[in-house]
Amino acid sequence: MANPAILTVDDDPAVSRAVARDVRRRYGDRYRVVRAESGDSALDALREIKLRGEQVAVMLADYRMPHMNGIQFLEQAMEFFPLARRVLLTAYADTDAAIDAINLVDLDHYLLKPWNPPEEKLYPVVDALLDAWLATPDTAVPETRVIGNRWSAPSFAVRDFLARNLVPYRWLLTDDPEAARLLAAAGLSEADVPVVVTPDGKSLVKPTEADLAAHVGLSTTPASEFYDVAVVGAGPAGLGAAVYGASEGLRTVLVEQRATGGQAGQSSRIENYLGFPNGVSGAQLTDRARRQALRFGAELLTTREVIGLEGGGTTTRLLRFGDGTAIAAHTVVLATGVSYRRLDAPGLDELTGRGVFYGSAATEAPGCTDQEIYIVGGANSAGQAAVYFSHYARRVHILVRGDDLNRSMSRYLIDQIKEIPNIEVHPHTAVVRGEGAEHLERLTLCDSRTGTTRTVETSWLFVFIGAEPRTDWLDDVIARDQHGFVITGPDLLAEGRRPAGWTLPRDPYHLESSMPGVFAAGDVRADSVKRVASAVGEGAMAVSLIHRYLEAQ
Structure with a gap:
């Protein structure tokens, strides 16, 4: 400084x-x-x-x-x-x-x-x-500062992107005197927010994720045009593939559209991951894996959207980016994970980022202090979020369609939730409407057993339902099941026949897709086990199969 x-x-x-x-x-x-x-x-x-x-x-x-x-x-x-x-x-x-x-x-x-x-x-x-x-010194220090409005979806998007990419920042509301001084210094006004002031003094007005990545030190441009393995998606499976690929001498590039960690990176506490008896946050696990991959020489590209996959010959696979550029690799690992499904209820779409959030949105936790918050979902991610938000909120309400949490949540989480007095589980309950002006103000809930509805006052709804694979860009390129998950290995052999277009004299390897040399790992793969440990294991296994593939070429 x-x-x-x-x-x-x-x-x-x-x-x-x-x-x-x-x-x-x-x-x-x-x-x-x-x-x-x-x-x-x-x-x-x-x-x-x-x-x-x-x-x-x-x-x-x-x-x-x-x-x-x-x-x-x-x-x-x-x-x-x-x-x-x-x-x-x-x-x-x-x-x-x-x-x-x-x-x-x-x-x-x-x-x-x-x-x-x-x-x-x-x-x-x-x-x-x-x-x-x-x-009595001025406490200003070089840091990334974000100026925005409390109930602003663009402001939330900026903070969420920085937090998920582990970029420290200071959040300033527009009515904060320090925010006013910074806006005046930049010659801007409240109408220009969200504004990001970088440590070197540059002011980014309503920045895109690519703008943010470029100015906070995240790499966005590939250093090479050709790699041994290109990994698409930087969740646990993608990070596992990047660590093992780079550590074993493969020229490895890891491409991520938003932030490393995927859904696991948003988890406030993962307590059933091997080797962490006291638990570990998704952010901590992600940061360690990211640094490990970089130490072994993997290249990490952020805010790069992959929109196409092509077979560029018998030994080359081509990944096309949304900006028209492309990279080539001998092999590809698809580790794009899944997204939380949108809650189909009137009024919620327009309130997304303004009280309605998909995923844990841990950046919002301090704002929930002494508030009533509602969580939709009955799997581990919802349970972890409920435990985390219980430290801030007056009461956390978990809404589930079934009888209880036993069907889809790990026992250790169910036992924890029972012991936390300010968490309440509401079975057979669904959100059927959201309302609010500048932000979410109330929800209409419906009891599926009786059909009766009730209205609750709240500014916070966190949704953890379903899993939609991010594979639309693979239409007509890779075989997928009816839900969009990538089919691999023996599952491709319909009635003992190899998939259409398969050119090799052997059957697909266990994690190999219908395009030779393209593998799938983690949640994006059909019939995979939806756990962090299994995703990491599949990422490592994909690299082992890539070695076999390359040696046979």
């Missing part, structure tokens, strides 16, 4: 240089001296410092400047750095104005010019001001 700044502003170039010289001589080893020759240029400097998340300790401004005098400058400068100490440089004839400024801009001191020798007239004053500033 850069040293805190001491800003000097004087319109007389000779005086400006003299002030900066004297200040730098004494404080240059601990502070960065910034010199300006007008109020406007000084404000520009402050805006840049503010956007970079750096600090200003002291500002020294000459009173007599054209267009904007020192008092006017300091008054505006307070909007950016209210804790910086303020000094007015003035001639004897202007002491009355300086005294008035003590009340107007909370002036800390005024200095009469000239101040020679500085050891007697300048340095003691600045020393005292720096000591005072160090006692």
Whole structure:
């Protein structure tokens, strides 16, 4: 982080240089001296410092400047750095104005010019001001800051993307004084949010995910045009394939449309994963796997949508991206996972991201403090979310269509939920309507046994239902079942016959799809076990089969 700044502003170039010289001589080893020759240029400097998340300790401004005098400058400068100490440089004839400024801009001191020798007239004053500033410093640090509205779907999308990609950020509502200062520094207004201010001071207005990825250090451009294995999807299966592929010397690229981790990455606590007796969050597990893959030399591309797969010959497979570019590889691992199914009830679609969320949306947990929240779903992901949100919410309501949670939730989670007093399970209950203006305000629930409905007041609904494979882009390319899951291995052998278009003299390997050299792993594969451990195992197994495939070519 850069040293805190001491800003000097004087319109007389000779005086400006003299002030900066004297200040730098004494404080240059601990502070960065910034010199300006007008109020406007000084404000520009402050805006840049503010956007970079750096600090200003002291500002020294000459009173007599054209267009904007020192008092006017300091008054505006307070909007950016209210804790910086303020000094007015003035001639004897202007002491009355300086005294008035003590009340107007909370002036800390005024200095009469000239101040020679500085050891007697300048340095003691600045020393005292720096000591005072160090006692109550500006807490600004270089970081990614997100400014937005509480009930805004675009604002939520930005925060969710950063959180799921493990990018630390600070969330500021538009009515926060710090948000107002940052918007002013960037020359923006509340109408421009969401705004992301990057650690290097750039302001991104309503950024796309690709914009965010590029500015927070995520790789979006492939380093090569050809790989041994291209993995599509960075959930547990894709990360497992990337770790094992790269560790075994294969040129490996991992392509992800949104964020590493998939649905597992959103889990607040995974307690049945081998080797973690105290449990591990999805984010922690994802981060460790991602760093492990990168350490072995795998390449990770984020915000790249794969829209097509082609067989480019007997030993080449081509992946086409949404922007028209493509990469080639000897083999491909399909690990695109599944998405939560949309809840089909009037009023919910338009409230998505504004009280209605698909997945755990852990970024919203602090906002649920002392609130009533509703969770739809009876599988492990819903149970993990309920336990997590119970630490914040006044009450967590789990809505399930069946009799209880036994059908689809692990016993350890069911037992936990029974022991948490502020979690309540509602069997035979479905959401049939959502209502609200700026955000979700109420839900209509229906008891499937009696058909009776009731309305509940809430601003929070989290949905964990069904599983839809992300395979639409594989139409007419890869064999899939009626639900869209990729069919692999022996399941492709209908009545002992190999799949149409199969060109090899052998049967498909266990995880191999109907296109030779293209494998499927994890939840996207038909009849797979929907567990994190099995997904990781299939990712590793796919690499073993890839070796067999490559050796036979």
